[in-house]
Amino acid sequence: MKKILIIDDEVNVGLLLSKFLTRNGFEVDTAANGSSGMECLKNNAYSLVLCDFRLEDTDGREMLKNIKLLYPNTGVIIITGYSDIKMAVELIKMGAYDYITKPLYPDEILTTISKAIETQYALLEMDNDYTSTNKPQKEGKKQVFSGEFVAGTSRASKELLRQIELVAPTNYSVIILGESGTGKESVAKSIHLNSPRANQPFIAMDCGSLTKELAASEFFGHEKGSFTGAFATKIGHFEMANGGTLFLDEVGNLSYEIQAALLRTVQERKVKRIGSTKEIDLDVRIIIATNENLQEGISKGRFREDLYHRFNEFSIYMPPLRDRGNDIVMLAGHFLKIANQELDRNVTTFSAEVYECFMNYRWPGNIRELKNVVRRAALLTEGTEVGLKSLPLEISNYRVVAYETSAGNGYSSAPVAAAAEVKENPRHDLKNAALGAEHETILKVLREVNFNKTKAAEILNIDRKTLYNKMKAINLK
Numbered sequence: 338m339k340k341i342l343i344i345d346d347e348v349n350v351g352l353l354l355s356k357f358l359t360r361n362g363f364e365v366d367t368a369a370n371g372s373s374g375m376e377c378l379k380n381n382a383y384s385l386v387l388c389d390f391r392l393e394d395t396d397g398r399e400m401l402k403n404i405k406l407l408y409p410n411t412g413v414i415i416i417t418g419y420s421d422i423k424m425a426v427e428l429i430k431m432g433a434y435d436y437i438t439k440p441l442y443p444d445e446i447l448t449t450i451s452k453a454i455e456t457q458y459a460l461l462e463m464d465n466d467y468t469s470t471n472k473p474q475k476e477g478k479k480q481v482f483s484g485e486f487v488a489g490t491s492r493a494s495k496e497l498l499r500q501i502e503l504v505a506p507t508n509y510s511v512i513i514l515g516e517s518g519t520g521k522e523s524v525a526k527s528i529h530l531n532s533p534r535a536n537q538p539f540i541a542m543d544c545g546s547l548t549k550e551l552a553a554s555e556f557f558g559h560e561k562g563s564f565t566g567a568f569a570t571k572i573g574h575f576e577m578a579n580g581g582t583l584f585l586d587e588v589g590n591l592s593y594e595i596q597a598a599l600l601r602t603v604q605e606r607k608v609k610r611i612g613s614t615k616e617i618d619l620d621v622r623i624i625i626a627t628n629e630n631l632q633e634g635i636s637k638g639r640f641r642e643d644l645y646h647r648f649n650e651f652s653i654y655m656p657p658l659r660d661r662g663n664d665i666v667m668l669a670g671h672f673l674k675i676a677n678q679e680l681d682r683n684v685t686t687f688s689a690e691v692y693e694c695f696m697n698y699r700w701p702g703n704i705r706e707l708k709n710v711v712r713r714a715a716l717l718t719e720g721t722e723v724g725l726k727s728l729p730l731e732i733s734n735y736r737v738v739a740y741e742t743s744a745g746n747g748y749s750s751a752p753v754a755a756a757a758e759v760k761e762n763p764r765h766d767l768k769n770a771a772l773g774a775e776h777e778t779i780l781k782v783l784r785e786v787n788f789n790k791t792k793a794a795e796i797l798n799i800d801r802k803t804l805y806n807k808m809k810a811i812n813l814k
């Protein structure tokens with residue numbers, strides 16, 4: 338049965354709504370303020386939360402933020418006494434499914450709730466559909482993925498899914514290694530969602546942006562007045578994640594001192610807020626991510642070896658996007674669908690040249706970069722098909738190029754035709770063919786060595802300066 342939580346401090350409204358929804362086949366819990374609402378969410382799985390905007394201890398914006406962070410698969414509808422369209426738009430942008438205004442009309446409530454629940458299920462189904470062909474799942478057991486996770490069908494993706502499936506049900510700490518934007522946090526969330534902790538909090542911490550001063554109180558929390566500036570009691574991330582999973586991003590950035598405190602906490606499974614003597618029992622699974630080589634950090638004395646081994650019960654390597662073959666196309670299509678929804682557009686496809694660039698480009702920013710490129714392209718596209726001119730130059734230049742003899746230097750300064758067109762163009766003589774082959778070789782070698790120009794020049798048996806000139810001629814620099 339579909340379970341709904343109503344959070345409203347007007348007890349009568351909560352009761353009336355609860356009775357009405359129970360009569361209409363829903364299982365309903367009620368809470369009279371934000372903190373008891375969060376407590377209910379911690380102990381039960383809800384399809385939907387109906388949350389009053391004004392609560393005695395918090396407001397709808399805060400509640401929405403926390404619910405989306407901790408329980409991303411639960412839909413939220415905000416109830417408001419004010420038909421303030423600006424606030425409603427802001428809340429919907431933040432992830433609320435919809436809002437309803439008081440006074441409440443039964444038909445309107447029922448329609449909005451039914452649609453919200455359908456959408457939640459459709460979203461989960463959609464995520465799983467992407468994985469259906471090659472998903473290494475156990476019979477009868479569906480893997481669940483975070484929000485907009487596309488699993489992909491490349492060999493690298495299949496291996497990744499296999500590892501997620503293996504490690505998710507255990508309590509192992511996991512290290513996720515990979516370049517920026519490859520989806521480390523998305524994988525961490527997927528591990529959480531496929532673990533027995535799925536209905537408990539998933540808390541992500543960006544250690545890269547933590548200052549030395551802030552780190553301890555972010556991790557462990559503090560009591561009011563425990564140091565200058567501690568104006569209110571703060572709950573630390575360990576405590577917030579209790580029962581669930583704590584994801585630490587860019588962990589290599591933490592100071593040695595904090596690393597020691599972290600190790601102590603993880604080993605003793607207890608946490609004390611700064612300024613408190615009370616120990617709180619912890620049951621937290623740790624997943625960490627890094628895009629730097631922690632082994633190197635250890636050898637240089639920047640990262641504690643004992644902490645590394647404590648975390649490294651299982652490690653997952655995230656493949657860069659350029660090694661994920663056709664996943665690029667699948668992901669691009671997925672992001673286009675989302676961009677259409679966000680922008681209310683109807684851009685349905687990419688031109689063949691755009692696909693070619695997508696497959697050839699190096700994607701240093703990985704999936705994050707692809708997502709941004711597709712969103713931008715959807716915005717710039719006027720018709721239904723994304724063309725080359727909607728791509729940033731550095732990507733459109735990755736189209737396989739052919740060369741027109743111009744100004745007698747043998748090079749064209751811009752990519753002029755795709756490979757297919759080259760064949761048909763009678764102006765392409767042997768000299769151009771040779772240049773085309775040369776540039777294809779340069780591109781191939783550059784890709785093989787991840788655009789390390791020194792290595793590429795070595796393999797190509799030319800000096801760096803010649804390589805630079807040739808790259809410049811085909812707009813690669």
Ligand SMILES: Nc1ncnc2c1ncn2[C@@H]1O[C@H](COP(=O)(O)OP(=O)(O)OP(=O)(O)O)[C@@H](O)[C@H]1O
Pocket residue numbers: 485486487488515516517518519520521522523524586626628704705708
């Ligand atoms: N498999 C996927 N399907 C759909 N979207 C994805 C996938 N993986 C990542 N993304 C999206 O790509 C973006 C970057 O992902 P994420 O933040 O998980 O990467 P990251 O490796 O943790 O990055 P960083 O190292 O910079 O923290 C996010 O917007 C995320 O939603």
